[in-house]
Amino acid sequence: MSASAVYLFWIFGIFIVMLFSIGLYCILATFNLIRALIGVEILIKAVTLLIIVAGFLSGHTALTQSLVITMIVIEAVVMTIAVGIVLGIHKQNKSLDVRKIRSLKG
Amino acid sequence: MSHLLILVPFCCVIILNLPIRKVMRSLAPVAAIVLSLLQVVMVLCFDCHFWQTQFGIIGTFFKFNLVVDRLAILMLLCIGIVSFVTAVIARVLIKERKERFDFASLLLISLSALNGIVMVRDIFSLYVFLEIAAVISFILIAFKANLLAYEGAFKYIIFSAIASIFLLCGTSLLLITSGSTDFSLINASLTAQAFSPSIILAVGLFLVGLFIKAGVVPFHWWLPDAYSEAPSPVSVYLAGIVTKAVGVYALIRVAVSVFGMHKSICTVFLLLGAVTIVVGAVAAITQTDFKRMLSYSSISQVGYIILALGSASPLGIAAACFHLFNHAIFKSLLFVNAAAVELQTGTRDMDKVSGLSQRMPITGLTSVLGSLSCAGIPPLAGFWSKLLIVIALLSTGHFVYAVVAVLASVVTLGYFLVMQRKVFFGKISEEFSNIKEAGLGIVVPEIILAAITVGIGIFFPVILNRFILPLGG
Numbered sequence: 102m103s104a105s106a107v108y109l110f111w112i113f114g115i116f117i118v119m120l121f122s123i124g125l126y127c128i129l130a131t132f133n134l135i136r137a138l139i140g141v142e143i144l145i146k147a148v149t150l151l152i153i154v155a156g157f158l159s160g161h162t163a164l165t166q167s168l169v170i171t172m173i174v175i176e177a178v179v180m181t182i183a184v185g186i187v188l189g190i191h192k193q194n195k196s197l198d199v200r201k202i203r204s205l206k207g
Numbered sequence: 208m209s210h211l212l213i214l215v216p217f218c219c220v221i222i223l224n225l226p227i228r229k230v231m232r233s234l235a236p237v238a239a240i241v242l243s244l245l246q247v248v249m250v251l252c253f254d255c256h257f258w259q260t261q262f263g264i265i266g267t268f269f270k271f272n273l274v275v276d277r278l279a280i281l282m283l284l285c286i287g288i289v290s291f292v293t294a295v296i297a298r299v300l301i302k303e304r305k306e307r308f309d310f311a312s313l314l315l316i317s318l319s320a321l322n323g324i325v326m327v328r329d330i331f332s333l334y335v336f337l338e339i340a341a342v343i344s345f346i347l348i349a350f351k352a353n354l355l356a357y358e359g360a361f362k363y364i365i366f367s368a369i370a371s372i373f374l375l376c377g378t379s380l381l382l383i384t385s386g387s388t389d390f391s392l393i394n395a396s397l398t399a400q401a402f403s404p405s406i407i408l409a410v411g412l413f414l415v416g417l418f419i420k421a422g423v424v425p426f427h428w429w430l431p432d433a434y435s436e437a438p439s440p441v442s443v444y445l446a447g448i449v450t451k452a453v454g455v456y457a458l459i460r461v462a463v464s465v466f467g468m469h470k471s472i473c474t475v476f477l478l479l480g481a482v483t484i485v486v487g488a489v490a491a492i493t494q495t496d497f498k499r500m501l502s503y504s505s506i507s508q509v510g511y512i513i514l515a516l517g518s519a520s521p522l523g524i525a526a527a528c529f530h531l532f533n534h535a536i537f538k539s540l541l542f543v544n545a546a547a548v549e550l551q552t553g554t555r556d557m558d559k560v561s562g563l564s565q566r567m568p569i570t571g572l573t574s575v576l577g578s579l580s581c582a583g584i585p586p587l588a589g590f591w592s593k594l595l596i597v598i599a600l601l602s603t604g605h606f607v608y609a610v611v612a613v614l615a616s617v618v619t620l621g622y623f624l625v626m627q628r629k630v631f632f633g634k635i636s637e638e639f640s641n642i643k644e645a646g647l648g649i650v651v652p653e654i655i656l657a658a659i660t661v662g663i664g665i666f667f668p669v670i671l672n673r674f675i676l677p678l679g680g
Contacts, residue, residue, distance in 0.1 A: 134361065141368045148375040155379040159386045168331055168388075172375070175338045179371075182345045183364045189349065190357045202358050 106158060113154045120147035132199045134187045138180065145176050208260045209273045209326055212249075212283070216242055216319035220312050232304055235311035239294040243318065247287035253280050272389065273326040277678050278528055282325045282456055285535045288659070289447035290318050292539055292652040297440040299648035300546060310350070310440070317343040317444075321452045330378050330388045330465075333457060334371070337420065340453050341367045347441040348433050359429075359436035366429040370419035377413030380405055390465050398467060410466055414475070417461065421454025423513060424483040427506050434502035435555075439546035442498055446505050447539035455512055455531060459524070468519045476517030481611045483510030488618040492625070497545045497555045500626060501538065504581065507619065508534045514612060515596040518603045521679030526595035528678040533580070533588045533663070540577040540656035544570050547645040547653070548630065557626060562635030567644045571631040573657040578623035580660045583616045588663040595675075 120143055127140030149169055156165025191197055219242060223235050249255075258275060275283075294314060301307045320343065323336035345367075349360035382388060384406050385396035397406065415426070422430035430450070434442050466472055487507025494500035512534070515527035547570045548563060549555050564571030580589035593616060600609040644650065663670070 128365075137365060141365065141372075144372050145368070145375075148372050148379070151376060152379040152382070155382040158383050161382065161386065164388070165382070171331075171335060175335065175342075178342055179338065179345075179364070179368065182342055183361070183368075186345070186349055186357050186360050186364065189352060190354065190361065193354045193357070202354065 117147050117151050134197045138183055209275050212322040213319045216315040220315045223312060232308045235308045236298050239311040239314050243287050243290035243294055250280055250284040250287060271332060272328045274328050275326055279325045281528060281532055285532055286321050286448050289535055289539050293440050293444040295652050296543060296649050299646055300439050313343050313347055324452050328390045334374055337453055340449060344449055348437045350438050350441060355436045359432040362429045363433045366419055370416045373412045373416030377409045380409030394465050394467055417454055417458045421458055421509055422450055422506055423479050424486045430506060431499050431502040435496055435498040439549060443539050443542040446542050447535050451531060451535055455509055459516060459527060473517045473519045476513050477608055480510045480514030480517055481608055484615040488615045492622045495557050497557050501541050501545060505538055511596055514608060515599055518599045520599055520603050523599035525675050525679035526592060526599050529675050530592035533592045536656055536659050537577045537580040537589060540573060543653050544574040547649045550645055551642045552639055557629045560630055562633045564631040565635050566642050569644060569650050573653040576657045576660060582620035582623050586664045588660045591667045
């Protein structure tokens with residue numbers, strides 16, 4: 102790794118760690134279903150950034166570009182299904198609060 | 208030609224969704240049955256021309272690196288059998304035509320994704336297929352569209368998304384350290400360099416992702432909810448093959464051919480395997496819901512597979528693969544039994560029903576066979592795979608884990624006997640005195656699965672040297 106690559110890695114590294122902690126906090130602190138999904142989304146963004154940095158450091162930028170495009174497509178599909186299910190919950194329960202739908206236990 | 212196993216179901220879904228609704232709606236369930244049966248037939252004659260032929264012009268467009276070895280063949284067989292059973296019982300259990308069509312389409316996409324997981328040799332392609340299978344599972348769990356089903360599906364979505372994040376972090380760190388996503392290249396570079404902190408982090412993250420997908424104990428919270436609230440055919444499909452291929456098979460494949468069974472990885476496997484067996488078995492005792500009890504039992508059996516993998520000997524790996532196959536068969540059988548009971552009595556609560564064996568003799572008999580196989584009673588198939596697991600643990604010097612495996616097997620027998628006594632034995636209650644055996648569409652799959660379990664058990668000495676021991680490589 103050259104000196105400029107290490108420098109760049111640290112800049113990206115700080116942002117990746119920040120995004121990770123924001124996403125984790127968002128998932129753990131909230132009781133709202135949509136906010137939990139937003140937290141997941143922020144975590145996925147952090148991973149996307151990590152993969153781009155990995156491609157830059159290992160010299161496989163073309164490979165990681167295709168990986169990131171594929172990832173974004175998959176992520177969009179997953180989030181569509183997830184939001185559909187949240188809509189279903191809201192329709193039947195009239196609430197997005199996790200505390201009101203905890204009926205499966207044990 | 209193994210590309211066809213992925214491409215044919217996929218193209219079939221596209222053709223089925225062409226705008227000629229009336230024909231296609233009745234055709235889709237038949238297509239699912241035929242394709243899965245075709246897969247079973249293709250796998251059973253694995254010496255034939257099909258597997259050796261290279262893929263001509265189309266192969267240049269689909270540059271997957273697909274390899275079919277013995278373990279992959281075994282999994283393809285499993286996938287074929289369980290999909291066939293699911294497609295057959297779905298024709299009975301799902302009443303509405305439109306829903307039946309949707310279910311068959313989703314089943315076909317899932318079939319092609321599972322075939323992809325089994326055959327790919329590239330971490331990122333593995334992730335893509337895992338994610339396709341997971342998305343289909345979300346929709347299938349929420350198929351009933353009631354609040355409980357939505358809750359189970361949402362839990363699975365959150366856990367699965369976190370698992371994908373772990374997998375991708377691991378992938379990107381492996382990309383930095385080894386510069387590739389191909390299984391063999393990563394393995395070569397991991398064995399070439401000593402285990403540095405970044406490699407340990409990468410391997411750890413990747414394994415945690417797969418543990419979540421497999422439902423190993425500290426990460427198992429989504430599994431009972433998802434299995435028990437899904438519609439019955441979906442429970443059979445999820446418990447029988449989806450989590451096994453997505454989590455456990457991927458774990459075996461990655462541990463054996465990418466990370467090369469390092470000693471510290473094996474310690475983690477042994478520890479988590481033992482904890483999973485015990486927690487799953489103990490939690491299963493206290494359940495009153497039939498399907499929920501089977502879900503916890505499923506967690507416990509996954510523990511056996513992980514434990515066998517942790518012994519790191521060729522015999523242990525072969526035993527893990529054999530138990531994976533047996534588990535797929537007998538757990539599908541038990542879930543089909545649960546589906547039959549739920550269909551005929553309208554309840555899954557084991558305390559409310561009793562003495563069903565008198566009215567549903569075939570369901571009663573096959574469920575006895577399935578649960579005895581799961582508990583490891585000779586001469587059924589489950590006994591032999593558990594015996595191989597214990598022998599593998601003893602021969603590598605893990606006495607404590609072998610004792611845990613045997614004792615937990617007794618607990619397994621305990622909760623299955625309690626289930627049998629409550630649901631099938633004893634006097635039939637007034638309320639259910641005039642129920643009938645479930646229809647042909649459920650009884651025939653039960654008989655097929657029970658026959659496979661008994662057949663493998665009886666012919667075990669014949670297949671041991673030819674098929675099972677070579678699985679360890």
